[in-house]
Amino acid sequence: EAGVAQSPRYKIIEKRQSVAFWCNPISGHATLYWYQQILGQGPKLLIQFQNNGVVDDSQLPKDRFSAERLKGVDSTLKIQPAKLEDSAVYLCASSGGARAPLAGAREQFFGPGTRLTVL
Amino acid sequence: KQEVTQIPAALSVPEGENLVLNCSFTDSAIYNLQWFRQDPGKGLTSLLLIQSSQREQTSGRLNASLDKSSGRSTLYIAASQPGDSATYLCAVRPSRYGGSQGNLIFGKGTKLSVKP
Numbered sequence: 001e002a003g004v005a006q007s008p009r010y011k012i013i014e015k016r017q018s019v020a021f022w023c024n025p026i027s028g029h030a031t032l033y034w035y036q037q038i039l040g041q042g043p044k045l046l047i048q049f050q051n052n053g054v055v056d057d058s059q060l061p062k063d064r065f066s067a068e069r070l071k072g073v074d075s076t077l078k079i080q081p082a083k084l085e086d087s088a089v090y091l092c093a094s095s096g097g098a099r100a101p102l103a104g105a106r107e108q109f110f111g112p113g114t115r116l117t118v119l
Numbered sequence: 120k121q122e123v124t125q126i127p128a129a130l131s132v133p134e135g136e137n138l139v140l141n142c143s144f145t146d147s148a149i150y151n152l153q154w155f156r157q158d159p160g161k162g163l164t165s166l167l168l169i170q171s172s173q174r175e176q177t178s179g180r181l182n183a184s185l186d187k188s189s190g191r192s193t194l195y196i197a198a199s200q201p202g203d204s205a206t207y208l209c210a211v212r213p214s215r216y217g218g219s220q221g222n223l224i225f226g227k228g229t230k231l232s233v234k235p
Contacts, residue, residue, distance in 0.1 A: 004162070033222075042123070042208055042225025043163070056222055091162055107153070108223065110162035 002026065004111035006092050012117045018080040021114045025073070025094030031055075032069055033108065034077050035091040043091055049075065082118045089113040121146045121213050125226035132199055133234050140194040140229045142209030147187050150214040153223065154183050154194050157206045166207075167194070171214070199233045206230045 005024040013019050025032050030051050035043035046065065048056040052072040060067070064083070069075040079086055093108040122145045132138050142152075151170045155163040167176045167183040169192070175184040182195040196203060206228040213221035 006162075040227065042210070042227050043223075044225070045222045048222060093163075107165045107168055108163075109165070110155075112160075112162045115160075 004092055004094055004109055006090075006111035006114055008114055009112065010115050010117075012119065013082055014119050015084055016081040018078065019082055019116065020076050020078045021090050021092075021116075023075045023077070023092030023111060025075070025092070026096065026109055029094035029096045029109075030072070031095045032075050033093040033095075034067055034075070035093065037089045037091055037113070039088070046077070079116075082116075084118050087116055087118045089115050121149075121211060121221075121224050123209060123211055123224050123226035125207075125209055125229050127229060128227065129230040129232070131232040131234060134199060134201060136199050136233075138196050138199055138231070140196070140207050140209075140231070142192040142194070142226055144190045144192075144211050144224075146213065147190050148214050149187060150212040150221075152183075152185055152192050153210045153212070154181075154192075155208040155210065157208060157228065159205075163208065196231075199231075201233045201235050204231055204233050 007022050032049045034046045036046050037043040046060045047067045049069040052069045065079055067077045091110055091113045093110045095108045124143045126141045149171050153168045154166045156166050157163050169176045169185045180197040185192045208225055208228045210223040210225045212223050215221055
């Protein structure tokens with residue numbers, strides 16, 4: 001079974017530029033998550049999708065961050081414009097099962113992440 | 120507000136030693152607790168998931184325990200190997216009113232180094 005795929009693996013941009021990250025979850029996984037992991041910290045959830053609907057985006061800085069999950073499969077996370085404090089690893093994860101009430105009981109599988117450096 | 124703390128932040132041990140990593144959380148109302156491993160430049164790998172009704176889970180040389188009432192979990196690694204060197208993260212999933220679950224809240228991790 002293929003794992004969660006993310007691209008690019010690394011990205012360096014200057015502040016105020018825009019950037020986009022892509023995630024392809026494990027086939028059949030209904031739930032997709034985007035996390036931000038700042039160096040030395042644990043991951044922090046930015047947004048959770050169930051199929052193509054947003055379940056939780058309470059910690060997403062909506063003035064500059066946006067995310068979408070087209071057709072309930074792939075997802076993109078965009079930052080526009082980027083700030084220095086956005087430098088972090090952006091992790092995508094997915095979990096299986098179409099029955100949302102059990103989503104919490106299922107393990108999340110993580111991709112390798114995209115390391116963003118904002119200069 | 121749920122907070123997850125992991126102690127120590129870093130640990131260095133000689134190969135073959137048994138070791139314990141600690142995780143504490145401030146709110147005992149959790150749905151489950153999960154231990155992850157993170158290698159440099161890579162994503163997270165799930166090691167063990169303990170439901171709130173369980174006391175422990177085992178996988179190979181790993182054993183995780185959960186004491187929900189005291190807000191603690193430990194990850195025991197037996198006969199450590201250099202390949203165990205990584206950062207170990209603990210995460211809790213809060214339970215919410217009505218039986219729904221919140222999203223994972225992570226600690227900062229313990230960076231383990233096993234010396235040959």
